[in-house]
Every structure is written in C-alpha cells, then in structure tokens.
Amino acid sequence: xxxxxxxxxxxxxxxxxxxxxxxxxxxxxxxxxxxxxxxxxxxxxxxxxxxxxxxxxxxxxxxxxxxxxxxxxxxxxxxxxxxxxxxxxxxxxxxxxxxxxxxxxxxxxxxxxxxxxxxxxxxxxxxxxxxxxxxxxxxxxxxxxxxxxxxxxxxxxxxxxxxxxxxxxxxxxxxxxxxxxxxxxxxxxxxxxxxxxxxxxxxxxxxxxxxxxxxxxxxxxxxxxxxxxxxxxxxxxxxxxxxxxxxxxxxxxxxxxxxxxxxxxxxxxxxxxxxxxx
Amino acid sequence: xxxxxxxxxxxxxxxxxxxxxxxxxxxxxxxxxxxxxxxxxxxxxxxxxxxxxxxxxxxxxxxxxxxxxxxxxxxxxxxxxxxxxxxxxxxxxxxxxxxxxxxxxxxxxxxxxxxxxxxxxxxxxxxxxxxxxxxxxxxxxxxxxxxxxxxxxxxxxxxxxxxxxxxxxxxxxxxxxxxxxxxxxxxxxxxxxxxxxxxxxxxxxxxxxxxxxxxxxxxxxxxxxxxxxxxxxxxxxxxxxxxxxxxxxxxxxxxxxxxxxxxxxxxxxxxxxxxxxxxxxxxxxxxxxxxxxxxxxxxx
Amino acid sequence: xxxxxxxxxxxxxxxxxxxxxxxxxxxxxxxxxxxxxxxxxxxxxxxxxxxxxxxxxxxxxxxxxxxxxxxxxxxxxxxxxxxxxxxxxxxxxxxxxxxxxxxxxxxxxxxxxxxxxxxxxxxxxxxxxxxxxxxxxxxxxxxxxxxxxxxxxxxxxxxxxxxxxxxxxxxxxxxxxxxxxxxxxxxxxxxxxxxxxxxxxxxxxxxxxxxxxxxxxxxxxxxxxxxxxxxxxxxxxxxxxxxxxxxxxxxxxxxxxxxxxxxxxxxxxxxxxxxxxxxxxxxxxxxxxxxxxxxxxxxxxxxxxxxxxxxxxxxxxxxxxxxxxxxxxxxxxxxxxxxxxx
Numbered sequence: 001x002x003x004x005x006x007x008x009x010x011x012x013x014x015x016x017x018x019x020x021x022x023x024x025x026x027x028x029x030x031x032x033x034x035x036x037x038x039x040x041x042x043x044x045x046x047x048x049x050x051x052x053x054x055x056x057x058x059x060x061x062x063x064x065x066x067x068x069x070x071x072x073x074x075x076x077x078x079x080x081x082x083x084x085x086x087x088x089x090x091x092x093x094x095x096x097x098x099x100x101x102x103x104x105x106x107x108x109x110x111x112x113x114x115x116x117x118x119x120x121x122x123x124x125x126x127x128x129x130x131x132x133x134x135x136x137x138x139x140x141x142x143x144x145x146x147x148x149x150x151x152x153x154x155x156x157x158x159x160x161x162x163x164x165x166x167x168x169x170x171x172x173x174x175x176x177x178x179x180x181x182x183x184x185x186x187x188x189x190x191x192x193x194x195x196x197x198x199x200x201x202x203x204x205x206x207x208x209x210x211x212x213x214x215x216x217x218x219x220x221x222x223x224x225x226x227x228x229x230x231x232x233x234x235x236x237x238x239x240x241x242x243x244x245x246x247x248x249x250x251x252x253x254x255x256x257x258x259x260x261x262x263x264x265x266x267x268x269x270x271x272x273x274x275x276x277x278x
Numbered sequence: 279x280x281x282x283x284x285x286x287x288x289x290x291x292x293x294x295x296x297x298x299x300x301x302x303x304x305x306x307x308x309x310x311x312x313x314x315x316x317x318x319x320x321x322x323x324x325x326x327x328x329x330x331x332x333x334x335x336x337x338x339x340x341x342x343x344x345x346x347x348x349x350x351x352x353x354x355x356x357x358x359x360x361x362x363x364x365x366x367x368x369x370x371x372x373x374x375x376x377x378x379x380x381x382x383x384x385x386x387x388x389x390x391x392x393x394x395x396x397x398x399x400x401x402x403x404x405x406x407x408x409x410x411x412x413x414x415x416x417x418x419x420x421x422x423x424x425x426x427x428x429x430x431x432x433x434x435x436x437x438x439x440x441x442x443x444x445x446x447x448x449x450x451x452x453x454x455x456x457x458x459x460x461x462x463x464x465x466x467x468x469x470x471x472x473x474x475x476x477x478x479x480x481x482x483x484x485x486x487x488x489x490x491x492x493x494x495x496x497x498x499x500x501x502x503x504x505x506x507x508x509x510x511x512x513x514x515x516x517x518x519x520x521x522x523x524x525x526x527x528x529x530x531x532x533x534x535x536x537x538x539x540x541x542x543x544x545x546x547x548x549x550x551x552x553x554x555x556x557x558x559x560x561x562x563x564x565x566x567x568x569x570x571x572x573x574x575x576x577x578x
Numbered sequence: 579x580x581x582x583x584x585x586x587x588x589x590x591x592x593x594x595x596x597x598x599x600x601x602x603x604x605x606x607x608x609x610x611x612x613x614x615x616x617x618x619x620x621x622x623x624x625x626x627x628x629x630x631x632x633x634x635x636x637x638x639x640x641x642x643x644x645x646x647x648x649x650x651x652x653x654x655x656x657x658x659x660x661x662x663x664x665x666x667x668x669x670x671x672x673x674x675x676x677x678x679x680x681x682x683x684x685x686x687x688x689x690x691x692x693x694x695x696x697x698x699x700x701x702x703x704x705x706x707x708x709x710x711x712x713x714x715x716x717x718x719x720x721x722x723x724x725x726x727x728x729x730x731x732x733x734x735x736x737x738x739x740x741x742x743x744x745x746x747x748x749x750x751x752x753x754x755x756x757x758x759x760x761x762x763x764x765x766x767x768x769x770x771x772x773x774x775x776x777x778x779x780x781x782x783x784x785x786x787x788x789x790x791x792x793x794x795x796x797x798x799x800x801x802x803x804x805x806x807x808x809x810x811x812x813x814x815x816x817x818x819x820x821x822x823x824x825x826x827x828x829x830x831x832x833x834x835x836x837x838x839x840x841x842x843x844x845x846x847x848x849x850x851x852x853x854x855x856x857x858x859x860x861x862x863x864x865x866x867x868x869x870x871x872x873x874x875x876x877x878x879x880x881x882x883x884x885x886x887x888x889x890x891x892x893x894x895x896x897x898x899x900x901x902x903x904x905x906x907x908x909x910x911x912x913x914x915x916x917x918x919x920x
Contacts, residue, residue, distance in 0.1 A: 056825055088828030095826075100819040105841045105917055115827045150917040166827070419604030422905070423898050424860035427878075428608075434882045434890045435615040511729050515864050518731050519879050534732055538868070541735055542743040549739075552732030559727035 004174050004206045005031035005053060008067035012048050012230075014060055023048050023061075025230040031174070035200065035207040037217030037238070039252075040227035046210045049227070050176045053208070054091055055083050071173065089119040092167035096179040098159025102151035109147030112166045119170045134165040138195050157188035161195060168199055174206040182211070193220060214241075214252050226252070229276050248275060307572050317568020323561025331377040340368035342375040342528050351544045361546045363537060369547065372528035373554055379529045380558060383444055383513045383522075384506050390448035392502055395455025400490050402456065403463030404482070414460070417453045425450040426512055433521045440523040443516050447509055458501055462494040496573045504566035507559040514555045530555050590913075598906055603655070605898045609891045610654050616887055658895065664888030668881060673892040676877060681896070682767030683753060684873030687865065688858040690793035695800025695854055700847070702801070703808025707816060708835060718805045725802025730861050734795045734868035741791055749787040751870035758784050792869040796861055800854050807850045808843065815839040845916045852908030856901045 012024035024045040029036075040046040051057055053068070055075060068075045070091060078086070087093075095101040103111060112134060113127040122130070128147070135143035138161040151159060160180060167175060177196065181189040197220065200207045211217050217224055218238050226234035226249050234249040244250060251269040289306065293299040312318055330337065339359070346366035354361040360369035402413040420428070425447075432446035466472060467490075475485050516522040517531025525532065530551040537548030621638050629637075638644060642653050657664075663673035706718035741747050749755065754769060758781045762773045770789065773782040815821070816839060824834045863875035870876070874893055881889035913919045 051822075054826060056822060084828045084830060086828070087826055093823070093826035095819060095823060097819070101823045103820040103824070103838050103842070105845070105915075106838070114829070118828050152918050163823075166823075170828075415600065415604065419601060419608060422601050422605060422902050423608070423894070424856065424901055426860045426863060427894055427897050430863070430878065430882060431609065431612050431890060431894045434885065434887065435612045437885075507727055511727075514729050515731065518729075518864065519867065520883060531729070531731075534729075534735065538735055541739050545739055548732075548735055552729055552735065555729045555732065556727055559729070560723065563723060563727050 001032075002072045003030040003032050004071055005029075005208075006067055006069045007049075007053070008065060010049065010052060010065040010068065011063070012045070012052060012057065013062045015062070020062075023230055024052070027227070027230075027232055029225060029232065029235065031206055031208065033173075033204055033206045034223060035209060035221040037209045037211065037221035037224045038227060039211060039214050039217050039224060041212055043229070044227040045230040046227050047178050050178050050208060050210050051093070053176060054087055054093055056087075056093065085119075088115055088167075088172065089170050090172050091174045091176065092170070092172040094160075094163050094167050094175065094177045094180045097183040098151060098154075098156065098163050099183075101163060102159065104151055107148050107150055108154065108162045108166075109149075112162065112169055115166045116169045130169060131165075134169045135162070137168075137199065138162070138165045140165075155188075156184050157192055160184060160188075160192050164192070164196060164199070168203075171203065172205065174208070175200060176208045176210070178210045179212070180209075181216070182213075189216075215256060231275075233275065247272065311568055311572045314568045314571060316564050317571070320561045320564025320566070320568060323557060324565055327377055327381060327558055327561065330374055331381045334374040334378055338368075338371035338374045340371045342367060342371040343526050344368075351540060351547065353544070354546060360550050361544070363533070363547045364540060369533075369550055372533060373530070373551060375528045376530045376533065376551065376554070377558075379440070379523055379527060380510060380513070380555075383440070383447070384509055386444050387448045387451055387509050387513075388502050388506065390444070391451035392455055392498060394448075395452040395457075396459050396491055396494060396498065398452070399456035399459025399461075400463045400486050400494065403460035404467055404486060404490060410460075413456070417456045420450065420453045421457075423450070425508075426515055429512060429516065430519075430521070433516060438521045438524060440527065440529070443513060443522040447512055447516075450512075451505060451509060454501060454505070455498055458497050459491075459494045462497060463490050466490060466493055500566060500570045500573050503562060503569055506562040506566070510555060510559050510562065594906060594910065598902065601902050602899060605895060605902065606655055606658060607651065609895055609898075610651050612894075613887055613891055616885075663892035663895070666881065666889040667886040668884050668889065673889050676889065677874065677892060677896055679767070680872060680877045681874050683871060684859065684862050684866070684875060686768045686770065686789065687793050687796055687862055687871065687873065688855055690789065691796035691800045691858050692851065692855050694793065694797030695804045696851060698797075699801040699804030700808050702805040703810075704812055704835065704840070706805065706809040707812030710813065715809070718809050722802045722806035725799050725806075730795065730799060731864040731868050733798065734792065734865055737791050737795050738868070748791045749784070751868070753785070753788050753872055754781070755784050755788070792865050792871055796858055796865055799861055800858060803854050803857070804847075804850060808847060811843040811846055812839060815842045818842075845912060848911045848915060849908040852904045852911070856904045859897055859900060 007030070008028045010024055010027040011022065013020045013022045015021075023043075027045070027049055038046045038049065048057065048061075052063055053070070053075070055063075055078070057063060065076060070086060073082075073086075075083075075086075102108065109128070109131050112131045113124070116122070116130050117124075117127050132143040132147060135146060140146050140158060140161060146154065146158070146162075151162075154162065160183075163180075180196070181192055184192060193216075196207075199205075207221075209217060209221055214226075218241050221238050224234070224236055224238050224241060225232050226244075226246065228248050234244050234246040236244055241249075242253070244253065248269075248271075251267070254267040255269050257263075257266060287298065288302045290298075290302065293302055339357075344367060346362075348366065349358075349362055350364055350366040352358055352362045352366075358368050358370065360373065363369055363372065398413055398417065402410045402417075428450045429443075429446040432449055433442055436442035436445065472485060472489060475489060480488070513522055514529075514531030514534070517529040518535045520532065520535065523529035523532060525536075533551035534548050534555075537544075537551070541548050621634055621641060621643065642650055645653075661674050663677070665671065666673050666676055669676055702714070702718055702721075705714035707715075709715055738750065742750050762769065762776050762778050762781050765772050765775060769785040770782065773779070773785055812835075816835075821834060821839065824838050829838075859874075862871075862873060863878060865871065866873045866875035867879055874896065878890060878893040878897075880886075881893065
C-alpha cells in the first residue's frame with residue numbers, strides 16, 4: 001500500500017543579505033495512515049516542512065528534494081492546477097490562530113461552504129447543509145447561529161473547531177495541523193484535541209501534528225519526529241519516547257517537570273554546536 | 279589619518295565620545311541612504327536647485343527683467359537657450375531667478391510651519407486634558423479644509439503678494455506637523471527619563487524643549503521634506519492664479535500663467551517653467567522617500 | 579444595561595452629528611476670522627468714502643459692527659445657516675444663488691474623474707501588488723510619483739496643447755461650444771444628463787468632447803492616488819494568514835485576489851475614494867481656470883481677484899462643508915462595511 005507521504009532529502013533555503021540560509025537541511029520520512037508528531041523549537045524548520053508538503057511556501061523559498069510524493073503522486077513536478085486539486089481535497093492544513101487564519105469579512109459558514117464547493121459541484125443549499133452537519137461534528141452546539149457569525153465574534157476554541165470543520169469538510173486523506181492548539185487556553189486545548197483525534201480516527205486519515213510541546217505530541221500521536229536546526233534528530237514511536245537516544249531529545253525530556261518527582265532544580269538543555277552540522 | 283581609519287572610527291561599535299557616536303550614526307544613515315539611487319537623484323536635484331538659486335546672478339546669461347519687445351516670443355536658440363517670453367525676456371534667466379523665489383518660499387514656509395506645529399503638538403500631547411482637546415479641535419478644523427482653498431481664502435483676505443502667499447501656505451501646512459509631534463509626544467510622555475527630569479525639578483517648558491521636541495525631529499524632518507513638493511505645487515498654483523509673487527517677479531507658476539496664451543504656437547514659454555516645477559517637486563519627493571526609508575523604516 | 583443594536587447605532591449617529599456640527603462651526607469661525615482680517619473697512623465698501631458721518635454710523639449699526647465679536651459671530655452663523663451668504667460684488671446676485679448655479683459643473687468634473695480613478699486605479703493597484711516589483715508595479719509607482727509631483731495646471735495646459743492644438747481630438751476650453759449654449763433646458767445643471775434627457779444628441783456629444791480632457795487631467799491624479807493606495811492595501815492583505823488558509827483550501831489565485839483579498843481591501847479603499855473626491859475639488863479650482871470651466875473653482879478665483887469677500891468666503895464654506903461631509907460619509911461607510919467595527 002503506497003504511503004501517504006514520502007519525503008526524501010527535503011531542503012528549504014532562503015536568500016538573505018548574508019548568503020543563503022538553510023532552514024531545512026535534508027529531512028526524510030514516510031507517513032502512512034497514522035498520527036505523526038513533529039516536535040521542535042522555533043526555527044527548527046517544522047512548520048516549513050509541513051507547509052512544503054502542500055507546496056505552500058513563500059515564493060522566496062528555494063525548495064528541493066530527492067522525492068516529495070503524496071499517495072504516489074510527485075509533488076515536485078505537479079502543476080499549479082494539480083496542486084489546487086490536491087489542496088483541500090486530499091491534503092488539508094489547520095493553522096495556529098483562527099483570528100488571523102480566517103477571512104475577517106466573510107462569515108464562517110461562507111468560508112466552510114466554500115471549502116466544500118471548491119471541490120464538489122453542489123448547490124448552495126446542499127453546501128449549507130453539509131456545513132451545518134460539519135459544525136455539529138466538531139461539537140458546536142448551535143450551528144445555525146454560528147454559521148452566520150464572523151470570525152471575530154467567536155472564541156478561540158470555537159474558531160479552531162471551525163477551522164477543523166472547514167479543513168475536513170472536503171474529506172481529505174491527510175491533515176497537517178501546524179500548532180493547532182498553541183493559541184488556546186489549556187482547558188480548551190484538550191477539548192479541541194479530542195475532537196481532532198475523534199475525526200481523524202473515524203475517517204481513517206493521516207495526521208501530521210506539528211508542535212513545540214513534546215508532552216502533548218507524545219500523548220496524542222503514534223510516532224514522533226524531533227527536529228532541531230532543520231534536521232530530524234530523533235525518530236521513534238510515541239510509546240518509546242523515554243528510550244530516546246539523541247542528546248537533544250534526552251535534554252528536552254529532562255527539562256520537563258513531572259508532578260511526582262522531587263528534583264530541586266530543573267535541568268537546563270545544553271546545546272551542542274555539533275548538532276548544527278551533524 | 280587615512281580613509282579607512284576614518285571609516286573604522288565612525289563605524290566602531292564602541293564610540294569614545296558622544297560626538298563620535300552621533301557622527302557614526304549620521305554616517306551609517308548616509309551609507310544606507312546612498313544605496314537608494316532614486317533618493318540620490320532627488321538629493322541631486324535639490325542640491326542643483328540650491329546651487330543654481332544661489333548662483334543665479336552669476337550664471338544667468340541675461341537680465342531676467344530686461345524687456346526687449348523686438349525679440350519677443352523667440353524659439354530656443356544659441357543666444358536664448360530656452361527662448362524668450364512675451365516681453366522679450368530670456369526664459370532661462372527668469373527660470374534661474376524663479377528658482378530663488380521657489381527656494382525662498384519653501385524654506386520660509388518650512389521655518390514658519392514646522393515650529394508652530396511642533397510647539398502645538400508637543401504642548402497638546404504633553405499637557406493633555408483641556409489644552410489637548412482645544413488644540414486638537416483647532417488642528418482638525420484646519421485639516422478639514424483642503425489646503426489650497428484655505429490658502430486662497432487667506433490670500434484673499436491679506437491681498438496678493440509673495441509674503442502673504444508664504445503666510446497663507448504656512449498657515450495651512452502646520453496641522454500635520456502638530457499631529458505627528460503630538461503622536462510622538464504621547465509615546466514618550468510616560469517614559470522613565472521624563473519622570474526623572476520632572477523629579478529633578480525641570481520645568482515643563484524645559485522638558486518640552488530639551489527632551490520631548492528633539493525626539494520628534496526625525497519624523498518631522500521626513501514629513502517636512504515630503505511636504506515640500508506639495509508646498510511648491512501650492513505656491514505655483516497661487517502664482518498661476520496671480521495671487522503669489524506679482525509681476526515682474528519671475529515666479530514659475532506666474533510664468534506658466536502668462537505663457538498660457540501662447541501655448542499653441544510658442545509652447546516653450548508656458549511649458550518650460552512648468553517642467554521646472556515638476557522636476558523640483560519630483561526631487562523633493564524622491565529625497566523625502568529616501569529619508570523616510572532611512573529614518574522611519576517601519577512606515578515604508 | 580443591555581445595548582440594543584438600534585440604540586447603539588442611534589448613539590453613534592448622535593456622536594457623529596455632534597462632531598460634524600463642531601467641525602462645521604469651527605469652519606465658520608475660520609471664515610469669519612478671515613473676513614475680519616480683510617484690511618478693507620466693510621462699511622466703506624457699502625457707503626463709499628464720501629459718505630457723511632451719520633450715514634456711516636447708521637450702516638455700521640446695520641451691519642452689526644458695533645456689537646461684541648461673539649455676538650457678531652452668532653449673527654454670522656445664523657445668516658449662513660439660513661442660506662444667506664451675502665451678495666456677490668462681481669455678479670450682484672446672492673452668493674448662494676451663484677453657487678447653486680456653478681457647483682454642478684464642478685461636481686460633474688469631480689465625479690467623472692473619480693469614476694476614471696476607480697475604474698483604472700483599482701485594477702492597476704491590484705496588478706501592482708500581485709506582480710510586485712515587475713513592470714505593472716513599476717508603472718504604478720512611477721505614475722504615483724508623477725502624480726504627486728506634476729502641477730495640475732501645467733498638465734492641463736500640456737493636454738490642451740497636445741490633444742487640442744496638435745491632434746485636434748478634443749474640443750478646446752469651455753464646457754460647451756458657443757452654438758449650443760442654452761439649447762438644452764437646465765434640469766440637473768449637468769449638461770451631459772440634461773442633454774440626454776432632452777434627447778439632444780448633438781449637444782450631448784459636444785459636451786462630451788469638452789469634458790473629456792479636463793476630467794482626464796483630474797482623473798489622472800485620481801488614478802495615481804487610488805492605484806497607489808490599492809496596491810498598498812492589496813500587498814497588506816496578500817501577506818495575511820487567511821490567504822495561506824485560502825490557498826490550502828485549494829482556491830484559485832483569481833478567487834483569492836478578487837473575492838477574499840478585495841473584500842478586505844474595499845473597506846479602507848472606500849475611505850480613500852471619498853478622500854480622493856474631496857482632493858479633486860481642490861484640483862478643480864486650478865483645472866477650471868485652465869479649461870475655462872464654469873464651475874465653483876472658477877467662480878472662486880474670479881471672486882478672489884476682485885476681492886469679492888462674500889463670494890470667496892461663501893465658496894470656501896461650501897467646499898469646506900463638502901470636504902467635512904465626505905470625510906464623515908467615508909467614516910460611516912467604513913463602519914458599515916467592516917464587520918469588526920460594527
């Protein structure tokens with residue numbers, strides 16, 4: 001069975017005044033219908049990797065790879081038309097902050113309906129029905145009322161659920177979630193994640209969950225990739241995280257406080273400059 | 279000291295004195311500025327204007343006021359590079375003397391309007407309360423008028439003439455400066471070093487003049503330079519309507535107006551002064567844009 | 579207290595009206611002040627300098643000049659609000675009458691110019707933003723720069739030289755050929771409309787050939803300004819996160835630009851268009867002089883040169899009021915159009 005995603009030696013660089021900056025330096029992995037977490041700090045290149053899979057980088061970015069394929073289809077050679085058919089319909093992207101990621105002058109219902117009608121020829125009434133059904137699926141209690149609200153009129157948690165609804169309505173095979181809960185309160189985070197988990201499992205989708213929160217990713221995903229300075233430094237199953245080998249991962253694990261322990265001081269992560277060139 | 283020594287001193291990260299730090303900052307600003315070729319062009323135009331205006335009596339080939347009705351409306355030639363006007367006066371010489379008038383208007387308006395705006399704006403922002411409300415209402419009212427119309431109304435009251443035109447334009451130009459100064463003042467009003475100065479017993483005027491106003495200067499300089507093009511156009515407009523410099527003064531707007539009658543056959547009389555207005559205006563706009571990129575990068 | 583939407587709107591409307599009132603009052607204060615600065619004695623202007631003392635005094639009292647300044651101002655405001663702008667020295671008619679007669683011509687120019695500005699300026703601005711740093715963008719920037727630097731009266735003169743003098747494509751100065759004057763009954767004051775209503779097509783086309791050049795010259799400034807602002811707004815929008823979302827949904831670039839981004843651009847753009855209209859009123863003063871266009875601008879300048887203070891101040895008040903009104907309208911429109919501001 002073809003893996004959903006095949007990435008081999010992905011490289012992304014940006015031209016700067018002082019030469020080329022390599023943001024992603026040779027990332028390779030495959031993904032099946034599973035939940036993959038990509039963890040890293042700011043600047044590790046995790047978000048760029050996620051967006052590169054949908055070819056959504058800014059024009060300034062230079063992207064190259066030995067292989068970049070979705071369900072067997074080569075994404076590097078794909079025409080803009082091909083890409084538009086894939087985006088939304090086969091792969092979807094959920095961004096971090098619904099306040100900015102939704103169009104402020106369109107109602108949320110309109111935006112969700114648009115996501116569906118872009119890929120399916122249906123009437124407005126049908127799209128509206130589908131939208132309301134989707135809003136219910138993300139556990140929004142009053143879909144009819146919410147349908148006509150504007151993005152600034154909904155809370156953060158509801159906004160993220162709307163984003164999820166919008167991105168899942170065309171029934172894609174893969175969802176990339178780029179820090180989907182980082183802008184939310186902790187209590188709301190759990191709710192949104194539960195909904196995400198449910199939907200992804202129900203539909204048998206693949207999920208790439210990008211985050212800086214190692215704990216969160218470990219509890220949620222099947223497999224984990226740890227990125228540092230544009231490279232993958234660790235790849236393991238979530239259940240085997242405690243057995244991680246790379247010093248960076250070990251450092252991250254050590255600096256997380258645990259409620260049952262009695263350390264007097266938290267460990268500070270020491271970065272080995274060798275990791276930058278390894 | 280050699281060139282490289284000077285550069286090293288100016289660009290050093292550890293200046294030894296305040297003067298060295300200031301010079302270094304100015305030099306860095308200059309380096310950034312001169313990378314922008316259009317801005318350099320603007321600077322060149324403005325410098326050329328200043329130079330030609332200053333040297334007009336020496337450079338002008340003829341007397342700008344000397345009439346010669348036998349030689350009126352001549353096409354550009356070797357003796358009269360830009361031809362002659364309807365009174366036989368050399369257009370080039372009048373153009374050069376017109377540069378003096380243009381420069382004078384621009385400088386005087388800036389010298390009158392900027393301080394007024396600065397004082398009103400800083401006082402309004404710093405003192406707040408009723409003073410702020412009243413001053414800002416007045417500023418808003420002035421901003422509510424289109425500037426040319428207001429200038430026209432003032433000139434109507436005061437009578438035509440170049441001094442009145444300058445006053446009129448200055449009276450319509452100060453409101454934006456007041457706004458800028460007030461905005462800047464509001465941001466620094468509550469900062470610590472102002473509080474320290476107050477604790478040390480500095481009086482309000484001293485704080486305003488010594489601390490607040492110097493900080494507004496860079497944004498004001500940018501704005502004033504950008505406004506100069508508009509001032510030139512307004513002054514030329516007034517001159518065109520006959521309300522600015524009076525004949526026989528060689529003001530560019532007035533020259534366009536008097537040459538208008540002959541536009542179809544002797545196009546140079548009206549076209550060339552207008553071209554001069556355009557070029558000088560353009561120069562100030564380019565210069566202002568370049569200054570803004572260096573001094574106020576967040577706004578570009 | 580529950581803020582009902584209707585109540586809030588009413589409160590905001592009241593606030594806006596008060597602001598409008600204060601600004602207009604301030605406007606009148608400025609014109610009143612200007613009127614007082616005039617070095618001519620207004621009494622002498624009425625009675626002449628040979629009049630005996632008691633006549634002079636009588637007229638002085640009649641004009642209210644013996645009362646304190648603020649009373650005079652109050653009387654002045656009263657007069658203006660009742661529509662009495664005084665009599666024009668030049669035309670000997672009520673200034674208010676004159677203004678009603680000439681204003682439509684200026685509105686005609688300003689409206690046509692704004693039309694051109696939006697029709698050409700918005701697509702150009704969008705093109706400049708979408709193809710940033712390529713030739714459409716350079717064109718917009720050059721046009722904008724020239725628009726901010728070129729004297730409008732000179733552009734008008736050059737236009738006349740080229741399109742009327744050399745090419746003969748359009749008619750010369752004036753609003754209508756001499757033969758066609760007074761042929762069409764005045765309904766709106768705008769000859770194009772009146773001629774169309776009356777079915778007088780020869781008059782219509784003559785009017786068109788006269789209005790093309792002045793509205794094109796004014797229109798150029800409108801295009802330069804609107805294109806520049808549209809480009810700036812569009813660039814802002816295209817850098818927003820919701821554009822990434824839209825692309826991620828698989829929307830075409832065209833839909834992203836014309837539906838998503840443009841709806842966001844439209845909000846501040848309305849303000850820009852209103853402002854542009856107001857600035858055109860200013861430009862009209864000079865354009866009307868160049869093209870001998872019988873509008874408010876020319877009325878104002880004629881009055882200026884004759885020191886006809888009533889006419890000058892009356893025109894200034896009208897232009898100022900329109901300016902303020904347009905600013906206020908654009909404010910209201912902004913609030914109506916942006917769902918976040920409601």
